[in-house]
Amino acid sequence: MPASSPLPSPMALNIAAPNPSMFKKRSSQTLAPLASAASYLSALSQADARARHSHGRTPTATPALSLSSSITSSSEDTVLNEGDPSSHAHGFDNFDGLALPVRPPTSEQVFTTLHTEFGHCANEAYRLTSQHTQGEAVPAHVEQDPPYYILLSTYISYLILICVGHVRDFVGKRLSPGSYTHLVPRNGYAPLNSDFDSFYTRRLKTRMDECFSQPVTGVAGRTIMLLDRISPDYNHTQILTGTRTRALNISSYNYLGFAQARGGCADAVEEVIRRYGVSTCGARLEGGSSDLHTVTEALVANFVGMEDAMISSMGFATNSALIPALVGKGCLVISDELNHASIRFGTRLSGANVRMFKHNDMGSLEALLREVISQGQPKTHRPWKKILVIVEGLYSMEGTLANIPVILELKKKYKFYLFVDEAHSIGALGPHGRGVADYFNIPPRSIDILMGTFTKSFGAAGGYIAGTKSLIDRVRLRGHLGPYAEAMTPPVLTQVLASMASIMGVSPPLPPLDGGEGVVTTSGTYVHPGPAPASSLPNWLTLPYALASGTEGRTRLRRLAFNSRYLHNGLIKLGFITYGHPSSPIVPLLLFNPGKMNMFHRMMKDRKTPIIVVVVAYPATPLVTSRVRFCVSAAHTKEDVDVVLRACDEVGDVLDLKHGIGRGERWTVEKIVERAAEVAGM
Template identity: 45%
Template sequence: MVKNQYVTHNPKLYKKPFVESFEETPLLVAVLTYMGYGILTIFGYLRDFLRHWNIEKCHVAREREEQKDFVPLYQDFENFYTRNLYMRIRDNWNRPICSVPGAKMDLVERVSPDYNWTFEHTGKVVKDVINMGSYNYLGFAENSGACADAAIEATQKYGAGVGSTRCEIGNLDIHEELEQLVARFLGVESSMAFGMGFATNSMNIPALTGKGCLILSDELNHASLVLGARLSGSTIRVFKHNNMQSLEKLLRDAIIHGQPRTHRPWKKILIVVEGIYSMEGSIVRLPEVIALKKRYKAYLYLDEAHSIGALGPNGRGVVDYFGLDPKDVDIMMGTFTKSFGAAGGYIGGKKELIDYLRHHSHSALYATSMSSPVAQQIITSMKIIMGEDGTTLGADRVRQLSENTTYFRRKLHDMGFIIYGNDDSPVVPMMLYMPAKIGAFGREMLKRNIGTVVVGFPATPIIESRARFCISAAHTREMLDTVSLPISPVREPLFPSLEKPALAISQTTESEKRSAGR
């Protein structure tokens, strides 16, 4: 297994080494995976031929014949994958939930008479499904306890919605309290909260950069970051994931050559990275990124959607994880949708930055204010994490998440599976590779009352399909054991590994069983 290590610049604050795990796809697995996609492609074109002659019914939206002479509405090749593979595994996603998405949840049962083009609900409920798919890292997605009680009180006091933007008549005192608390939690001068996490990126990056600016973006950045960068009108250059040599080369070239054609210096160079990458489970090499940012006089935009609350000894994200100074990050962004069990996002930094965004951000000027019970949920959960509720519940949850992450990752590794990411990341991708395994894995796990997320192309490289487990502090050790039992290559081999497990896991022979019985 290929591992890269990095020891933090401040070992007094955080002594654990930075360890990442990535493994090249075995050659045999890669060949078989490509063969699988090849066979699917052949059958897909055969089915398209049958659909063209109306031998097989086509469910996908299509233009009328008289429209095909003009600009086509649907790109046939781009929809090929959707028609022939995605629709066959779509039953693994978007299942209706009829309970709190905590450690366990209840799912509405549904069936499809037409291979997942449409669904019908049976009226039955699958109860007590272990939730390994949601981002409930600290277990605050619950309907009882301090957060729920405080949200109910806020609803009774303020109502469920504001019905206006904050710059008009939608600014409540609870919003002011939330932003002051977030700034204190992050260790920055000021912060601003937004009602939607996706819009926090897509609507604020265009306010920070524009024509004549350069954005250096990690190749695995989230779609919201990509959209925000494109909307800004800035020049975008992509560096290899977590590769500091690639980033430094782009920075050096940007300084030497300047803008295309004119060769004038860039007005602004913005490095955009994430704290934890949700598909890879990797943690950004933040100390090295900050060092490069300072050396080349660039700015740093850090998206902590998955890392805030889930990393660091105090649960304050990747900056806390490495023991760094928050002031070294120019724009600290994060969401309340994961560790805080709520909705929305924030941006923190210098007061001048936040004051500027209040007057130039489309999300700040045109979006409806955050719902008051949501704001109260964030305030209460954040105070618990900070220990301001007078208990150690927050510290206990942060520690429990770390222990659960370490336990589950080690368990999968010891069983011989290839898993990606950092050892401390609660996002645990387990590689499946084969296209047929994508749907089968999700269905078979659900049969055993385990809800998982399975991901394939185009969300991942074509030969790197995977199952993604998200660990929570609400999970018990027994739950994690229950999840690992069905996928164990010893007990119930859903998908026998093509290679020998990393550690010696042998099947007991009949003679050994008889000897043990005597």
């Protein structure tokens, strides 16, 4: 292409196409690695400048990459193809098939993230603040029932599956006993698997296994690379075909988009590997810790607004191994009926008595408190040694928020201890990303114990528990994780430090004015501690200005808030039955019938723009409330959510899923897309 030829704007190409797809076939040519970041930024800058010149406005997103659905090479994540030598003679680099001149950046919007991992979105209209409006009641969890014919067909479907499964077992044991050797006693040994206990797995789940445990490779960011597979024996075995499909990822807990292979956090992780060595990263540190552990625990305590914190290498174990250090025999644990399995397991190990209340029902909680306090311990009726109420900040299957303001009022009245599991809410809720306390503008220290994980918003692994120093000291001695579990590796710790500091921002090397515990103003507004003092981070850890200043962290929080409300309210306006709080990045869409689970998954994945979703069924949910669970990320652009809404609109019509009461009249998907800012603000 001559250097003087006018180049079509990538944004213009997207607008001209009636149904533009981010995911199109790429040529079989192996892409060369990016020569320099400068060429990438220059290409994006020129694209932005031309788009503004052509349309008279700032583009809402940068051009989407050309992504392959059948890639076997290792270069699927390459951003720019340097092209043939002739293109360089004219001073051009090949950007997804478009030749873009390499000149100094002139655009006001300079994106430094890989578009497949974190979407480029420059439109400030697509930003919201995640914050509870003071004085408003917290929405209660309302279960909407579909029409009776949907419930009836769902029960009949399960009845048919169960009956056919038992008939196949009865006939198969007699005609093909070799297929059941693992379920019957043999050679004097009892079977390892119970015939009855494994019935659901063998006869129900196996029929739907296509939509579970999808193998992937690479970074689970805005998009994800699927390993294609087939099953020649009705899902008993899966065979990889050797091809791959790049799909829009609406199924990962990557709330803030920190699951990136490139960027400031990734650079910090590479640096710690160079400093600590590869062998240290895989070493077992039983009952020990490194200097990074002390630094990370201090930053976590500062981030959540508590005196002290203890970190662990596994989020599930944080609950299951540390709750027994908090309560024991003679104590009472009051648990929400939909609490996570790790909480249930931990309370059983503790030996404490357990009572449950209806999910997020404050009336049920108060009635239970009155009963247990008045009756005391069973048989002896002595007072309980302590009462611990455990709730989740954000429930992963329902998308509901715990009613923390009302629970704190009950706490003052009935004098119990409060444990809040913020595995999904920390980093994802609140104007500062500090979880439900931040969202409701509540001082964190009014809550006794805060627990959370690093596997969601921070793109790392492990978990933490935070509280007073005396409490954490006891947990270090009495909890099983301290003396027995492996310590977190330096790369994981560095990812936590870098991502958390990016949310807080990093201040000059001066002590924080508030002593690291936050302040309450005269108007009663709580101000979270921050930014993180530079002295609280390793001196070798340097972040790019956008991360160190906290600018990018605030942008990610506001993008996540918009995407969450936009998808949630958009699905309701389309007529679907959804659960959860509008600010929740978890958006469950009810499917009910088990047959629709497989169909929904396949129809979304087989679209021109493949979309990978997670479907959830029994025992994670009640038997008749099977659902697809969308997980929104700050990495998604408004256009990505548009793609999901359009796909749901079409698939919902085919599978008869639009049975929601909604909010007033239903809207068409095009009306929702056109008035996205209004929909998100509903």
